[in-house]
Amino acid sequence: MKWTGWNRLLKATLLTILIAALFSAAATASNNLTVHFLDVGQGDSELIQFNNKNVLIDGGEQDMGPRVESYLRNHGVSSLDIMVVTHPHSDHVGGLIAVLNDIPVKQVLDIGQAHPSPLYETFLTLINQKNIPYKNPQQGQTIDLDPNLKIEVLNPRATQFTDDLNQNSIVLKVVFNKVSFLLTGDAGFEAENSILAYGYDLKSDILKVGHHGSSSASSPTFLSKVRPAISVIEVGAGNDYGHPAQTTLDALQQIGSKICRTDLNGNIIITTDGVTYSVTTQRQSGNAANISTQPQNPVATSSLGPITFTSRASQQFVGSTKSNKYHYPSCRLAQKIKPANEIWFTSSEDARAQGYVPCEVCNPP
Ligand SMILES: [Zn+2]
Numbered sequence: 001m002k003w004t005g006w007n008r009l010l011k012a013t014l015l016t017i018l019i020a021a022l023f024s025a026a027a028t029a030s031n032n033l034t035v036h037f038l039d040v041g042q043g044d045s046e047l048i049q050f051n052n053k054n055v056l057i058d059g060g061e062q063d064m065g066p067r068v069e070s071y072l073r074n075h076g077v078s079s080l081d082i083m084v085v086t087h088p089h090s091d092h093v094g095g096l097i098a099v100l101n102d103i104p105v106k107q108v109l110d111i112g113q114a115h116p117s118p119l120y121e122t123f124l125t126l127i128n129q130k131n132i133p134y135k136n137p138q139q140g141q142t143i144d145l146d147p148n149l150k151i152e153v154l155n156p157r158a159t160q161f162t163d164d165l166n167q168n169s170i171v172l173k174v175v176f177n178k179v180s181f182l183l184t185g186d187a188g189f190e191a192e193n194s195i196l197a198y199g200y201d202l203k204s205d206i207l208k209v210g211h212h213g214s215s216s217a218s219s220p221t222f223l224s225k226v227r228p229a230i231s232v233i234e235v236g237a238g239n240d241y242g243h244p245a246q247t248t249l250d251a252l253q254q255i256g257s258k259i260c261r262t263d264l265n266g267n268i269i270i271t272t273d274g275v276t277y278s279v280t281t282q283r284q285s286g287n288a289a290n291i292s293t294q295p296q297n298p299v300a301t302s303s304l305g306p307i308t309f310t311s312r313a314s315q316q317f318v319g320s321t322k323s324n325k326y327h328y329p330s331c332r333l334a335q336k337i338k339p340a341n342e343i344w345f346t347s348s349e350d351a352r353a354q355g356y357v358p359c360e361v362c363n364p365p
């Protein structure tokens with residue numbers, strides 16, 4: 001197309017609208033939940049911001065500390081309400097040391113499993129020196145950050161797995177009204193099975209894929225319960241472990257999940273008002289074609305760099321094509337429905353309109 005004055009005017013107008021939208025988003029940010037997935041190479045780091053409260057989960061390797069710290073400062077974080085280390089491996093705890101040194105932290109959550117590494121010992125010593133309250137959360141507990149935010153602890157179990165720190169990762173489900181995030185650390189099959197056995201409602205809009213997309217995490221049963229619309233993989237380009245595994249990418253694609261990756265997309269930011277959410281990435285990836293399928297959205301163009309799209313919250317109730325009952329996804333009868341027979345409803349009205357009646361066990365509205 002020729003570069004005409006009109007075209008230029010149109011582009012300028014679109015850009016102005018975009019900038020205005022960004023400013024109004026910033027002005028109302030305190031009413032929104034924002035979850036940042038930081039690009040820390042081969043490692044994990046997530047920042048949760050809600051109602052002027054900040055939670056940092058993991059910090060990548062030690063050399064990523066300054067990057068995490070400047071990211072926090074650039075996003076207005078002058079203190080952390082909670083710092084979570086999902087487990088003491090260096091690609092999770094390392095970068096937290098610089099943050100602990102320089103930014104006030106009100107509480108640290110850790111699995112509390114002995115791990116003799118100089119890095120982890122430095123981390124524990126710093127917490128001790130600074131007298132920071134330190135707790136070991138367990139399956140079945142909740143974390144009180146804000147009355148409008150539900151944070152459930154899905155893992156580790158009270159009796160931890162002994163030989164594999166990854167399986168004891170702190171796993172959190174963060175729910176803001178209708179939108180939910182499942183943050184899994186390096187949890188693999190054993191942890192997933194323990195979480196499944198506990199009977200949690202795992203359905204989540206956004207999944208931080210376990211263990212950098214390794215083939216030892218994200219079992220088909222687990223994914224069939226989570227059914228994430230968006231899957232975020234925190235992984236470093238050309239890492240030594242072959243993460244993410246092709247089998248995991250295939251499994252996520254099979255359940256129709258859009259995949260965002262820190263190695264391809266850079267920092268990934270998801271903001272929600274509790275009903276809709278939008279995903280913004282630092283870069284548009286070369287080959288993650290499945291996340292640029294929003295051609296109707298003028299922001300999702302390569303000229304502006306990042307990818308942005310919005311979606312509605314997940315569906316609320318589930319039934320089986322073999323019966324006429326609808327359930328909460330957490331109902332024990334719902335858990336028995338074969339994935340192939342599942343039918344999902346956005347509301348009880350939606351279910352009733354399709355001829356379904358409430359289950360007598362879980363009693364949905
Ligand atoms: Zn890891």
Ligand SMILES: [Zn+2]
Pocket residue numbers: 087089165166186
């Ligand atoms: Zn690990």
